[in-house]
Amino acid sequence: MTGNAVSCEQLRKSYGDVVAVADLTLSVERGECFGLLGPNGAGKTTTIEILEGLLTPDAGEVEVLGLRWADDGPALRQRLGIQLQETQLADKLTVEETLRLFRSFYTRGRTIEELLKIVELESKRTSRVGRLSGGQKQRLSLACALAGDPDLLFLDEPTTGLDPQSRRQLWTLLEQFRSRGGTILMTTHYMDEAEYLCDRVAVVDQGRIIAHGAPKELIARLGQPKVTTHHGTLEDVFMALTGRHLRDE
Amino acid sequence: MSDPNVVSGFSRTSLDPPVVSGVSRTPFTGRPLVQLTLARMREFIREPEAVFWTFGFPIVVSLALALAFPSRADRPVAVGLYPGAATESLRSTLKGSHGITIRDVRPDDERRALREGEVNIVVVPTTPPTYRFDPAREESRLARAVVDDALKRAAGRPEPWTAQEQPQEVAGSRYIDWFIPGLIGMGIMSNGMWGIGFGIVQARMRKLLKRMVASPMRRSEYLLAQLFARMVFLPVEVLLPLIFAVVAFGMPVNGGAVTITIVALIGALSFGAIGLLLASRARTIEAISGLMNLLMLPMWIVSGIFFSSANFPAAVQPFIHALPLTALIDALRAVILDGATLAGVRSELLVLTIWGVVPFFTSLKLFSWR
Numbered sequence: 253m254t255g256n257a258v259s260c261e262q263l264r265k266s267y268g269d270v271v272a273v274a275d276l277t278l279s280v281e282r283g284e285c286f287g288l289l290g291p292n293g294a295g296k297t298t299t300i301e302i303l304e305g306l307l308t309p310d311a312g313e314v315e316v317l318g319l320r321w322a323d324d325g326p327a328l329r330q331r332l333g334i335q336l337q338e339t340q341l342a343d344k345l346t347v348e349e350t351l352r353l354f355r356s357f358y359t360r361g362r363t364i365e366e367l368l369k370i371v372e373l374e375s376k377r378t379s380r381v382g383r384l385s386g387g388q389k390q391r392l393s394l395a396c397a398l399a400g401d402p403d404l405l406f407l408d409e410p411t412t413g414l415d416p417q418s419r420r421q422l423w424t425l426l427e428q429f430r431s432r433g434g435t436i437l438m439t440t441h442y443m444d445e446a447e448y449l450c451d452r453v454a455v456v457d458q459g460r461i462i463a464h465g466a467p468k469e470l471i472a473r474l475g476q477p478k479v480t481t482h483h484g485t486l487e488d489v490f491m492a493l494t495g496r497h498l499r500d501e
Numbered sequence: 502m503s504d505p506n507v508v509s510g511f512s513r514t515s516l517d518p519p520v521v522s523g524v525s526r527t528p529f530t531g532r533p534l535v536q537l538t539l540a541r542m543r544e545f546i547r548e549p550e551a552v553f554w555t556f557g558f559p560i561v562v563s564l565a566l567a568l569a570f571p572s573r574a575d576r577p578v579a580v581g582l583y584p585g586a587a588t589e590s591l592r593s594t595l596k597g598s599h600g601i602t603i604r605d606v607r608p609d610d611e612r613r614a615l616r617e618g619e620v621n622i623v624v625v626p627t628t629p630p631t632y633r634f635d636p637a638r639e640e641s642r643l644a645r646a647v648v649d650d651a652l653k654r655a656a657g658r659p660e661p662w663t664a665q666e667q668p669q670e671v672a673g674s675r676y677i678d679w680f681i682p683g684l685i686g687m688g689i690m691s692n693g694m695w696g697i698g699f700g701i702v703q704a705r706m707r708k709l710l711k712r713m714v715a716s717p718m719r720r721s722e723y724l725l726a727q728l729f730a731r732m733v734f735l736p737v738e739v740l741l742p743l744i745f746a747v748v749a750f751g752m753p754v755n756g757g758a759v760t761i762t763i764v765a766l767i768g769a770l771s772f773g774a775i776g777l778l779l780a781s782r783a784r785t786i787e788a789i790s791g792l793m794n795l796l797m798l799p800m801w802i803v804s805g806i807f808f809s810s811a812n813f814p815a816a817v818q819p820f821i822h823a824l825p826l827t828a829l830i831d832a833l834r835a836v837i838l839d840g841a842t843l844a845g846v847r848s849e850l851l852v853l854t855i856w857g858v859v860p861f862f863t864s865l866k867l868f869s870w871r
């Protein structure tokens with residue numbers, strides 16, 4: 253295909269009668285932060301897990317960093333950092349032990365010292381994972397994803413459930429990863445997160461991409477609020493496209 | 502942090518030649534298999550309950566059983582007599598006899614006392630006396646013989662002759678000696694299955710398995726590490742109750758430590774593999790517990806932990822001997838009590854090996870990482 257970090261064409265995945273992903277095509281350029289945006293159940297997680305090689309699509313082509321899962325799985329895994337939704341790391345291990353474990357899987361990568369410094373957990377080195385706060389756990393999880401010094405990060409709802417301060421802290425870490433040339437593909441249902449972090453977003457609904465582009469451009473095109481009490485946001489974009497709120501759970 | 506280049510975390514230190522380390526140059530502790538094994542071991546020793554059930558429980562059980570079943574030689578039979586004048590002559594006769602303890606039993610309480618084993622026989626003062634006992638119980642039959650002998654002798658029965666008695670102390674013939682290898686076998690079974698099954702199901706519930714396979718970790722190494730972490734504690738698990746029994750009860754150990762350890766190791770691998778198989782699909786603790794109990798309960802009963810599996814009918818013996826716990830306990834008894842060699846227990850080891858290999862490869866096929 254191309255020199256894209258990620259590209260996929262006509263992805264399709266069903267669970268019985270439920271179509272989770274329907275003919276989804278997207279590409280992520282090297283060095284950008286790309287966001288998959290949509291409500292719960294839109295098919296974001298299924299999509300990202302197919303791209304991560306954890307699920308096999310029913311149909312469609314996937315290429316990650318110019319490689320294919322079927323041919324180059326192990327080599328590809330060495331170059332990716334992955335953070336899943338809702339992973340709970342082992343409570344009884346310490347921060348340092350957890351990092352050593354994950355670091356051991358990569359043939360090259362960062363030292364434990366570097367990882368601790370990056371995610372600002374140096375003072376928690378000997379703490380048990382079970383005793384960390386939500387934000388600290390999420391940063392540790394990010395550090396595990398960064399252990400192999402990846403070219404590409406996959407993040408599935410990285411800040412869900414975090415307090416505003418912890419979210420900000422995580423955003424800063426992700427910006428730093430970008431600033432040294434890393435590529436990010438993330439899912440989120442937070443509009444402000446996508447606007448803040450992402451160069452481009454794809455709005456996903458019912459397994460399809462219903463709009464994509466730069467956040468500002470989408471807002472300018474579709475997101476003019478009907479009542480002008482605030483600036484246009486991606487929330488307004490989603491409203492304009494579907495007539496529904498993004499998080500009408 | 503000594504590297505001055507690393508100021509804000511991401512300033513591209515990795516443009517410097519990355520710390521490439523081929524597999525051969527990776528230090529021992531940096532290898533995934535070692536790290537995975539260490540992680541599992543740490544999780545185990547940091548769980549106080551698990552440590553107690555593995556190491557403390559066998560000792561508590563053997564102590565309790567040693568108290569409940571003291572050596573049988575000097576254990577008198579318990580004879581129940583109704584209180585009152587009617588039993589007075591029986592009472593004085595039996596009191597003078599060796600190996601008999603007399604307990605008062607009210608007629609309305611008789612059945613309960615027999616059932617609970619408080620008395621092994623009730624002697625009713627009829628002429629001649631009536632014996633009430635349960636012929637299905639060994640102790641009751643023994644009590645009947647002892648009482649009958651004492652009463653007839655007191656009634657003036659002539660003795661045709663008196664045999665010469667030569668008491669023999671047969672090493673390992675006491676119940677506690679026989680029981681300890683069974684207890685060790687039971688421990689190897691339950692620790693192997695719970696230890697491996699629980700850890701895996703928990704990791705699956707926490708989505709940790711999925712996270713692990715999202716990294717470049719090799720799946721087979723993860724599974725092997727679960728088995729290895731089990732092996733590390735095995736010598737302690739086997740030797741602790743053994744040493745305890747030697748010190749506390751003077752139990753004879755006739756087999757070599759190496760032979761005993763090898764048998765235990767093969768047993769632990771088999772049960773670990775079975776645990777792996779049961780855990781390959783289970784998604785909840787309830788599901789795995791149900792599966793474990795379903796498999797372990799029959800073996801607790803038939804495999805000869807508490808009483809000999811020879812008690813079961815001949816028709817089911819082939820099935821009983823095909824069970825992994827029967828094979829393990831038989832082999833442990835043979836090497837510990839009789840000093841058998843590995844060649845001497847090869848058929849048991851073969852059974853165990855089959856129970857290890859088939860479940861392991863089946864679980865590799867079935868295992869769900871999600």
